[in-house]
Amino acid sequence: MKVDTVIVGAGTAGLSALREVRRYTDDFVLVNDGHWGTTCAAVGCMPSKTLIEAANACHRRHDFDEFGIRGAEAVRADIPAVLARVRKMRDGFVKGPEAVPEKLGERAISGRARLLGPGRLDVNGDQIEARAIILAPGSRPVLPGPWRAFGDRILTTDSLFEQVDLPRRIAVIGMGAIGVEIAQALARLGLDVAGFDAVAGLAGIDDNEVLAAFRPLIEAEIALHLGGPAELEDVGGAIRVTGAGGSFEADAVLAAVGRQPNIDDLGLDTLGVPLDDKGMPEIDPATLRVGDLPIFLIGDANGYRPLLHEAADEGHIAGRMAAPGATGTGLCRRTALSIVFSSPQVARVGPPLSELGATQIVSGSADFSKQARARIARTAAGVLRIHAERETGRLLAAEMCVPAAEHLAHLMSLAIEARMTVADMLAMPFYHPVLEEGLRGALRDVAKGVASAGGSDLSDCKAIGHDALD
Amino acid sequence: MKVDTVIVGAGTAGLSALREVRRYTDDFVLVNDGHWGTTCAAVGCMPSKTLIEAANACHRRHDFDEFGIRGAEAVRADIPAVLARVRKMRDGFVKGPEAVPEKLGERAISGRARLLGPGRLDVNGDQIEARAIILAPGSRPVLPGPWRAFGDRILTTDSLFEQVDLPRRIAVIGMGAIGVEIAQALARLGLDVAGFDAVAGLAGIDDNEVLAAFRPLIEAEIALHLGGPAELEDVGGAIRVTGAGGSFEADAVLAAVGRQPNIDDLGLDTLGVPLDDKGMPEIDPATLRVGDLPIFLIGDANGYRPLLHEAADEGHIAGRMAAPGATGTGLCRRTALSIVFSSPQVARVGPPLSELGATQIVSGSADFSKQARARIARTAAGVLRIHAERETGRLLAAEMCVPAAEHLAHLMSLAIEARMTVADMLAMPFYHPVLEEGLRGALRDVAKGVASAGGSDLSDCKAIGHDALD
Numbered sequence A, B: 001m002k003v004d005t006v007i008v009g010a011g012t013a014g015l016s017a018l019r020e021v022r023r024y025t026d027d028f029v030l031v032n033d034g035h036w037g038t039t040c041a042a043v044g045c046m047p048s049k050t051l052i053e054a055a056n057a058c059h060r061r062h063d064f065d066e067f068g069i070r071g072a073e074a075v076r077a078d079i080p081a082v083l084a085r086v087r088k089m090r091d092g093f094v095k096g097p098e099a100v101p102e103k104l105g106e107r108a109i110s111g112r113a114r115l116l117g118p119g120r121l122d123v124n125g126d127q128i129e130a131r132a133i134i135l136a137p138g139s140r141p142v143l144p145g146p147w148r149a150f151g152d153r154i155l156t157t158d159s160l161f162e163q164v165d166l167p168r169r170i171a172v173i174g175m176g177a178i179g180v181e182i183a184q185a186l187a188r189l190g191l192d193v194a195g196f197d198a199v200a201g202l203a204g205i206d207d208n209e210v211l212a213a214f215r216p217l218i219e220a221e222i223a224l225h226l227g228g229p230a231e232l233e234d235v236g237g238a239i240r241v242t243g244a245g246g247s248f249e250a251d252a253v254l255a256a257v258g259r260q261p262n263i264d265d266l267g268l269d270t271l272g273v274p275l276d277d278k279g280m281p282e283i284d285p286a287t288l289r290v291g292d293l294p295i296f297l298i299g300d301a302n303g304y305r306p307l308l309h310e311a312a313d314e315g316h317i318a319g320r321m322a323a324p325g326a327t328g329t330g331l332c333r334r335t336a337l338s339i340v341f342s343s344p345q346v347a348r349v350g351p352p353l354s355e356l357g358a359t360q361i362v363s364g365s366a367d368f369s370k371q372a373r374a375r376i377a378r379t380a381a382g383v384l385r386i387h388a389e390r391e392t393g394r395l396l397a398a399e400m401c402v403p404a405a406e407h408l409a410h411l412m413s414l415a416i417e418a419r420m421t422v423a424d425m426l427a428m429p430f431y432h433p434v435l436e437e438g439l440r441g442a443l444r445d446v447a448k449g450v451a452s453a454g455g456s457d458l459s460d461c462k463a464i465g466h467d468a469l470d
Helices: A012-024 A039-043 A045-057 A061-067 A079-093 A102-108 A143-153 A177-188 A208-219 A308-321 A372-377 A405-417 A420-427 A436-448 B012-024 B039-043 B045-059 B061-067 B080-091 B100-106 B145-155 B175-186 B206-221 B310-323 B370-378 B405-417 B421-425 B436-448
Strands: A002-009 A027-030 A108-110 A115-116 A120-123 A126-135 A139-141 A169-173 A192-197 A224-225 A232-236 A238-243 A246-249 A252-255 A259-261 A295-297 A336-341 A345-351 A362-365 A383-389 A395-402 B002-008 B028-032 B108-110 B113-117 B120-122 B127-134 B139-141 B169-173 B192-195 B223-226 B231-235 B237-245 B246-250 B251-253 B259-261 B295-297 B337-340 B345-349 B361-367 B384-390 B396-400
Touching: A002 A012, A002 B206, A012 A027, A012 A126, A012 A308, A027 A102, A039 A045, A039 A079, A045 A061, A045 A079, A045 A177, A045 B061, A045 B370, A061 A362, A061 B080, A079 B061, A079 B370, A102 A108, A115 A126, A126 A308, A143 A232, A143 A252, A169 A177, A169 A238, A169 A246, A177 A192, A177 A252, A177 A336, A192 A238, A192 A246, A208 A224, A208 A383, A208 B175, A224 A238, A224 A246, A246 A336, A259 B370, A308 A436, A308 B127, A336 A405, A345 A405, A362 A436, A372 A436, A372 B045, A372 B080, A383 A405, A383 A436, A395 A405, A405 A436, A405 B405, A405 B436, A420 A436, A436 B405, B002 B012, B012 B028, B012 B127, B028 B100, B039 B080, B045 B061, B045 B080, B045 B175, B100 B108, B113 B127, B145 B231, B145 B251, B169 B175, B169 B237, B169 B246, B175 B251, B175 B337, B192 B237, B192 B246, B206 B223, B206 B384, B206 B396, B223 B237, B223 B246, B237 B251, B251 B370, B337 B405, B361 B436, B370 B436, B384 B405, B384 B436, B396 B405, B405 B436, B421 B436
Parallel strands: A002 A027, A002 A126, A027 A108, A126 A295, A169 A192, A169 A252, A192 A224, B002 B028, B002 B127, B028 B108, B127 B295, B169 B192, B169 B251, B192 B223
Antiparallel strands: A115 A120, A120 A126, A139 A259, A232 A238, A238 A246, A336 A345, A345 A395, A362 A383, A383 A395, B113 B120, B120 B127, B139 B259, B231 B237, B237 B246, B337 B345, B345 B396, B361 B384, B384 B396
């Protein structure tokens, strides 16, 4: 078979690429291995957010008495019912991608694709030649080999949401974004949860001041064993997990030690480009191109920014760069944004603090443990830090563990993407009482250290251009 | 007594002015009538948000079963306990302003100020002469005279939070921002609530499409009688309130028909400037100056934008413009922003749609009743509308009734304040799954109608300036 373009993978990146490819050709095939659908909808963002929503609703009962709400003593999570809703919601979210093969007809091929060289692939034993190849094979949870001996007592995000029920004691190994989200949710649903990680970090937080604020908040809900490798041992039906500072007997273990790109069997070694020790070629994030070839590696599979919105952008970029005659140096990537849906939420906008040159920046912070609106809601906790260029006040980055961080992080993202200064951002209205006032506190803190800071948020008024008040 | 500057009123506007006045003089007095403190902390934003928070927490029990949470049958609000927490929180929030008189010593005067003419005031029978006068006497709830006959069964926001308990049936007259917030909160706490308004509006919504989406959501929780004046009648201990479409027998009535500026007895008529039929002089919002006099009328008292953040800005502006030798045409006001803390929340950014010239604008909308993240949270409802200049795509205004509108409205405020276009805003990252993706849907809808819209959110990349992916 000979086609203009092959897309490998029908996840977020592949389907986003498909949209662009169709702008320039109908002569394409989409090859997908296994279930047609996105990681996000099937086993990622959507089921985890559904679990977290139920967990947070259930956890709220602990605030009821203080609010003046009585009768919550009998409130408890019915784990099978919670998981059933997760699957019900998920089944709705996966419907779109599941319908793709039918819509594409012969241009959709179920099977595993393997590169045979530039412009050539093997799919189900057939050879496909193509002018352009867009590779979006996705990623899968890492599961260390020895742990497989524990059979179905070892869960990953691929299997967790398929469980009809969960046992009482769960160890979560890996306290990155996914580990923290799920561990806290399971604890809030009434399970006994312990979290383990080889390093002394949580939720991918880079800024130590943010981590210092976040850790005790998580530790109040989950036993944490951070900073040493976790060892698993079978002890009479239970799994004893031993890590930094102690051990925990679990009925099941969730492995949340990361996801790995599905490139092992992709044939990248046939392309004649240098590969690193993990078999990964170097890729320009503005073009997603492998070397100078009309071959693109996008989405989770390139390990660059394994997030849905980035996968969608990468599909968009690759689909454009794959067009016949496409020129240019690619499309600029958006401001980096990551959000962890814990309580409080964790978010980072822009580069991590550790990658900012400390001498040129000025930082400001806001303590949300006393923030007025959050105190009203009994969610007051955490810290928000903002970093700007010392000379100009231009906003560079922010990291936070605060209530509604998902919203405050979008606000910071807009400001940073638009290359605003602290003063630009302080010119916006801040309503009262809102969590954004906490963010304003951090901005004002930054402003104190900016060389060019002025004395008022408001600009001088032109002689015309404002209304009379009548 | 002769001083450089007199400030009348120790609320948000007055205390904000005080901060600026102290930059240029110590020769001032602050005169305050009644309780020292802000409307916001004592009887406004803070107690109402505390009530709403408890009400929403209690209401959440109706979602428990769908989430898989059992045992909520006995959950109920203990009204005296809810109100006790409101007062406890409020007592914390009012502490700051209450400490002002002690800190200012002789420069704080308790009493009612009345202008005797430009540069002259009467306070407690003493005359004060001043170079500059900043008037921030605040506002009070409107209470129609005939309703006073019902005694303490007629509540306002001044008395509501002082109640030890509340009777079962409450009529709320006036379905503006405050009326809708309190009526919904009381209904969610288990009381029987009916809402009345002379006009067929809700929560100050201007855009009829937003109102059409909002009304059924409120009507599902509260009986509404909109579009006709409310008549009160004593019927054997109860108050029968009759309005559009029917009547309701109430044990108490909350009058929420607006707030009126405290200018009736201020002596503005002695200044020799024109007053309208309500006794209000014309005031330039950029200077807050009364005529050409060194006299400023700020905060709720001028009726321009009776909101805390605006009162703070007005104090700031007046304090700067009152300084000896101050020149210039004033300070530009921020983008208008209003938020109603109902469920879903209502918000408006920029001018109301009815004040935008319809021929020059393009509008986009997003239906939040199907928004994915909101469906997960069982909060999916409402609509968000964005308006931009047709020719340039510059964002002008937005109005919405959606979950977390308080956050989406701040995002829109930053974009509008910074004079961004739709394309500028679409360049920011939108995480997944978040409510901001709903807002992006409305932006994309706007972009379709913008003359200059392009095909990608992402900009062409410069040959340098992006990182290689390794």
